[in-house]
């Protein structure tokens with residue numbers, strides 16, 4: 001198949017998550033299957049395309065969800081779209097999480113801001129076989145309580161026996177009853193030994209940098225720290241070179257890359 005080939009997707013629903021983040025429920029024709037960790041390219045009609053990672057479960061066949069933060073040209077145009085509109089999707093691209101390696105271990109998921117979107121897809125995939133893991137720890141940080149995504153779902157996830165949830169906001173307010181501080185404060189008092197688990201992180205570059213530093217201090221092995229390296233992308237499959245990270249291409253070697261493969265690079269988090 002031509003790797004540039006796209007398919008049409010009908011927008012079934014648009015869910016407002018926060019003032020700047022929305023989840024688009026899409027119905028691609030034909031259906032698009034993907035594995036957690038892979039990404040797609042979405043076209044905003046008349047403007048251009050941008051990469052996003054599905055936020056829904058890879059086991060959901062009827063529809064595909066993408067949670068998008070409005071930051072610039074493409075994302076602003078996507079925010080103008082309404083249910084019933086169509087857009088083009090191509091992909092999936094990239095390497096999936098190697099979740100077979102997670103069996104029998106603690107899985108720590110650390111998300112910052114809209115970075116929880118790609119991780120939700122992984123989290124839902126793990127829930128599909130939740131008893132395979134010692135425990136799934138979902139830690140999430142946002143700037144303020146107004147910026148917290150998936151608030152409605154956290155209440156349900158918190159009830160699952162094999163799941164531990166921690167959340168923080170950088171700036172608290174009178175309605176926020178959980179932790180206040182940057183997301184790394186959630187890593188204090190980790191309820192398992194790092195050698196018994198692995199960590200997966202996604203968020204803005206500064207958050208990834210300090211989360212990685214803290215995970216290393218705690219004793220996680222380099223190869224057990226999985227990072228979503230969301231570099232600028234264009235083709236999505238190793239042709240254009242836009243997404244180079246040292247000797248790697250984030251689109252085809254990633255976007256999820258373990259720390260041992262990039263720790264020698266000075267610009268890993270730029």
Ligand SMILES: Cc1cc2nc3c(=O)[nH]c(=O)nc-3n(C[C@H](O)[C@H](O)[C@H](O)COP(=O)(O)OP(=O)(O)OC[C@H]3O[C@@H](n4cnc5c(N)ncnc54)[C@H](O)[C@@H]3O)c2cc1C
Pocket residue numbers: 039050051052053054066067068069070071072073074075076114117118229230231232233255
């Ligand atoms: C593999 C991958 C998966 C992604 N998944 C998601 C997702 O699930 N949800 C989501 O909201 N976003 C995701 N992104 C980021 C998304 O692709 C960008 O926000 C988008 O390309 C911005 O396009 P724009 O035209 O609206 O912004 P532009 O007009 O291009 O830029 C506006 C501003 O946003 C900044 N910006 C542009 N691209 C990025 C980026 N990749 N990361 C951070 N800042 C950026 C620019 O520096 C500029 O300041 C992902 C990126 C990659 C590479």
Ligand code: FES
Pocket residue numbers: 232233234235236237238239240241242243244249250251252
């Ligand atoms: S996006 Fe073109 S090589 Fe990676």
